[in-house]
Amino acid sequence: xxxxxxxxxxxxxxxxxxxxxxxxxxxxxxxxxxxxxxxxxxxxxxxxxxxxxxxxxxxxxxxxxxxxxxxxxxxxxxxxxxxxxxxxxxxxxxxxxxxxxxxxxxxxxxxxxxxxxxxxxxxxxxxxxxxxxxxxxxxxxxxxxxxxxxxxxxxxxxxxxxxxxxxxxxxxxxxxxxxxxxxxxxxxxxxxxxxxxxxxxxxxxxxxxxxxxxxxxxxxxxxxxxxxxxxxxxxxxxxxxxxxx
Amino acid sequence: xxxxxxxxxxxxxxxxxxxxxxxxxxxxxxxxxxxxxxxxxxxxxxxxxxxxxxxxxxxxxxxxxxxxxxxxxxxxxxxxxxxxxxxxxxxxxxxxxxxxxxxxxxxxxxxxxxxxxxxxxxxxxxxxxxxxxxxxxxxxxxxxxxxxxxxxxxxxxxxxxxxxxxxxxxxxxxxxxxxxxxxxxxxxxxxxxxxxxxxxxxxxxxxxxxxxxxxxxxxxxxxxxxxxxxxxxxxxxxxxxxxxx
Numbered sequence: 001x002x003x004x005x006x007x008x009x010x011x012x013x014x015x016x017x018x019x020x021x022x023x024x025x026x027x028x029x030x031x032x033x034x035x036x037x038x039x040x041x042x043x044x045x046x047x048x049x050x051x052x053x054x055x056x057x058x059x060x061x062x063x064x065x066x067x068x069x070x071x072x073x074x075x076x077x078x079x080x081x082x083x084x085x086x087x088x089x090x091x092x093x094x095x096x097x098x099x100x101x102x103x104x105x106x107x108x109x110x111x112x113x114x115x116x117x118x119x120x121x122x123x124x125x126x127x128x129x130x131x132x133x134x135x136x137x138x139x140x141x142x143x144x145x146x147x148x149x150x151x152x153x154x155x156x157x158x159x160x161x162x163x164x165x166x167x168x169x170x171x172x173x174x175x176x177x178x179x180x181x182x183x184x185x186x187x188x189x190x191x192x193x194x195x196x197x198x199x200x201x202x203x204x205x206x207x208x209x210x211x212x213x214x215x216x217x218x219x220x221x222x223x224x225x226x227x228x229x230x231x232x233x234x235x236x237x238x239x240x241x242x243x244x245x
Numbered sequence: 246x247x248x249x250x251x252x253x254x255x256x257x258x259x260x261x262x263x264x265x266x267x268x269x270x271x272x273x274x275x276x277x278x279x280x281x282x283x284x285x286x287x288x289x290x291x292x293x294x295x296x297x298x299x300x301x302x303x304x305x306x307x308x309x310x311x312x313x314x315x316x317x318x319x320x321x322x323x324x325x326x327x328x329x330x331x332x333x334x335x336x337x338x339x340x341x342x343x344x345x346x347x348x349x350x351x352x353x354x355x356x357x358x359x360x361x362x363x364x365x366x367x368x369x370x371x372x373x374x375x376x377x378x379x380x381x382x383x384x385x386x387x388x389x390x391x392x393x394x395x396x397x398x399x400x401x402x403x404x405x406x407x408x409x410x411x412x413x414x415x416x417x418x419x420x421x422x423x424x425x426x427x428x429x430x431x432x433x434x435x436x437x438x439x440x441x442x443x444x445x446x447x448x449x450x451x452x453x454x455x456x457x458x459x460x461x462x463x464x465x466x467x468x469x470x471x472x473x474x475x476x477x478x479x480x481x482x483x484x485x486x487x488x489x490x
Contacts, residue, residue, distance in 0.1 A: 011368045056368075080364060088367050119325060122255045122333050123301075127368060 001067060002099055005045070006091035007031070007060040012126050013086060014237065016053040020082040027051075027087060031062070035083045038075065039066040048101045048242040049163060052194070054234030056127060057240040059090075061151070063101045064242065069107030099240070107171065109240045112184040112200040112232060115235070119179065122177050129236030130179060132164065135182060137175055144173035144211035147220070154223035156202070158194025158231055166192055166223075185240075202224065202229030246312060247344055248320065250290070251336035252276070257329060257480065258372050261298040262305070272296075275309070279327045280406040283320065284311040293346040294353065297439070300439055301372060304335075304486040309348045320353040346487070352416065353436065354485045357429040357445040357477060366425065374481030375424060378434055379428060379450030382472030387458035388451040389418035392444060392465070399468035401447070403439025411437055411468075418444070422478060428483075439476050447474030 009027050019028045028045055035043040047062045068075065072092040079089045113119060113128035120130055147170060154166045169189040177183075184200050202219065205211045211219075211229070220229045247369040254272050264273045273290055293306040300385045315323065317337040326336045358373040360366060365375055392415060399411045403422075415433040429445050447464065456464075456474065464472045 008367050010370075034419050050257075058368075085365070086367050087368055088365050094449060119321070119335050120330070120333050122253050122331050125255075125330055137284070 002063055002065050002095050002097045003072065004091075004093045004099060004101065005031075005064070005089055006093075007057060007062060008088045008090055009057050009060070010086040010126065011051060011054050011056045013092055014053065014082075016055065017047050017049075017051045017057075024125055024244050027057075027060075027113050028062075028081060030087055031079070031089075032064075033078050034068065035064060037069055037082065038070070038078055041066070046101050048105045049190075049239075051104075051237075051239050052197075052234055055237045055239065056235075057239040061101045061105070061242040061244075063099055063167045065097070073177060084240060104244055105242050106188075106245045107187055107189055107243045109185060109187045109243075110191070110196045111122045111238050112186070112237050113185070113238070114182040114194065114200075115180060116182055117180040124181075126235060127238065129233050133208065135184065135204065136209060137177060137207065139209075139213045140175050140203045140207045141212075143203055144175060146213065146216035147202075148173050151220050152223060153192055153195055153220070155219050155225060155228040156195045156198045157192040157225060159192075160175070160225070162193055165170045167191065170197075170199075173203075175203075193217065195233070197232045198230075200232045202234070204232065205229040246344045247310050247316065247340050248310055249336075249338045249340045249344060249346065250276075250307045250309070250334055251338075252302060252307060253333045254302050255371065256296060256299050256301045256306070256332040259298065261465055262292050262294075262296045262302075272302075273307075275332055276324070276334075277309075277325075278310060279324050280311065282325055282327065283315070284313055290294050291346050293350045294436075294484075295440075296484055297479055297482075300482045301480075301485065305488075306311075306346045306350070306487040308340065308344055310342070312344050317464065319403060334489075339446065342360055347490055350435075351488050351490045352432055352434055352488045354430060354432045354440045354488075355436070356483050356485050357431070357441065358483070359427040359429070359445075359449070360425060361427055362425040369426075371443060371480060372483065374478050375389050376449060380449065381454060382422060382427065382452065384454075384458045385448045385452045388418060388448055388456075388461045391458065391461035393418050397468060398437055398440055398465070400464050400470060400473045401440045401443045402437040402470060403443055405470070406435075407438055411484070413437065413440075413490040415444075418448075420448075442477045442479070443470075443473050443475075445477045445481070449477065450474040 045064045076092040115128040150169045172187040174185040290309045321337040321471040362374040395414045419430040
C-alpha cells in the first residue's frame, strides 16, 4: 500500500530533511527508522523535496510503500508515539499506488519570518530571524512583483554544482506586515537550492535601501549568484504547504 | 535609581524565577548576574512573585536599585545582549524610589494552555500541555464562576508548609476555545503556591466529567488539598501580566 504523510517539524536540531550517510540526525532518517519498526522491514520515504539544515516545516508531504494491518490513523498514532517531540505526523492517507510526493507536487509555499522589534521574542526565537531596522515594504513589494513569474533563477541558486534547468515559475510573492514581524510568502512550482533564502535576502536588501526594486531585472538577467543578495539564516524559513493536482 | 523591568522568558530550562543557593539556573540569578556586570556591584532584583520551575512569562515585572550612566533603553539593550536567548527584557523604566514590584502589584493574569488535538503541535509543544479527549467547556465555565471571587483557597494550595492567610480574590476566570487549544485565563490579586495549576487541573476534571461544576462549593469549603484536582504540568502555564495601581 502507498501512504501519504503530512509532516510538521521544528528543524532546529536537524541536518535537514534528506538522509545522509554519516548521521541519523535528519528528518527523513528519523521517520524511516520509526516506519521500519512498524512495517518490520526497511521503508523508503519519498519527500516532496529537501529542506536544508535548520529549516522548519508546517506541512511537508512524503509517501512510502509498505504493508501493515494498521489503519491510517493507527499508523499516525504509532509513528507519533515513537518520533522525537520536534517531529509530528499530522495525517496519514492511503493513496493511489502511483502517487509520488515529489514528482506530482504542483506548488510549494514557503514563509520567511523576519522579527522587526529591537527586542527578540523568546517564544518564537527559533522560528524567526532577527533583522534590526525598519524595512521599506513598498519597495520590497515592487521588487517582489519583478521576481514573480517564470524566470531563469540562476542568480538565486546557492549551489554552483546544480546543473539542471534553473527556470522556475514563482506564482506569488506576498509581503505581510504582522504585529512585530514581516512575513514573506513564496509560492512556486519549484525552488532551487537556497533559492527562497536568497530571494528573502535580496528583498531585505531592497527594504534596507541597499538595492532598488528596479534592479531586480538586471539581477535576474545576470544569471550569476554574485548579483543577488545574501542568503538569510535557515531558522526563519518554514515550508508551509505542498499542493497536488 | 530604581528601575522597573518588564521580562519575558521561556521557563523550560530553568528551575523557576527564584534564586536558589545551589544553582544559577534560575531567571532571577541570570538577570542579577548581567545587572551586576552593568552596575559593577551586586544588584538585588525584586520580582513581582515567583514562577515555578518550567513556568513561562510573557510579562513578569521586577525592580532593582542601582547606579548607571546608561539610559533605560541602553540598559535594556545591554541586558539583552548578555542574557541567554530564552530570557528577554522588553522594557526598562526609571520609577519612583519607593516602587516595589511585589508589594505594589495589584493583579496578576496567568494563562494555562491545553492542546486538544490528538497530534501535538511541534512549534508550541513547550508552551502548551497535551490533554487528549474532549472537554465539556460549558461545565468548566460553571465551575469557574463558582471559583471566582474572594475565597479561602486552602484546597488549592500546593505547599503544606504555607502558613500565611490563604484568602485570595480571583477576579476573573475565562475559558477561551482557540483553534486547537483551550486557554484558561486567571486574574487575581495573588495566587498561592501551585494554585493556578491546581485550579486548571480541577477545571479539567470537571471538563472530563470526573467532577460536577457544583462540587466546587464543597471543594472550597473542605480547605483540604486532597479535595481539589490534580496539579497540571508546569509547561502549559504562562504569567501573562502584572498590573499596578
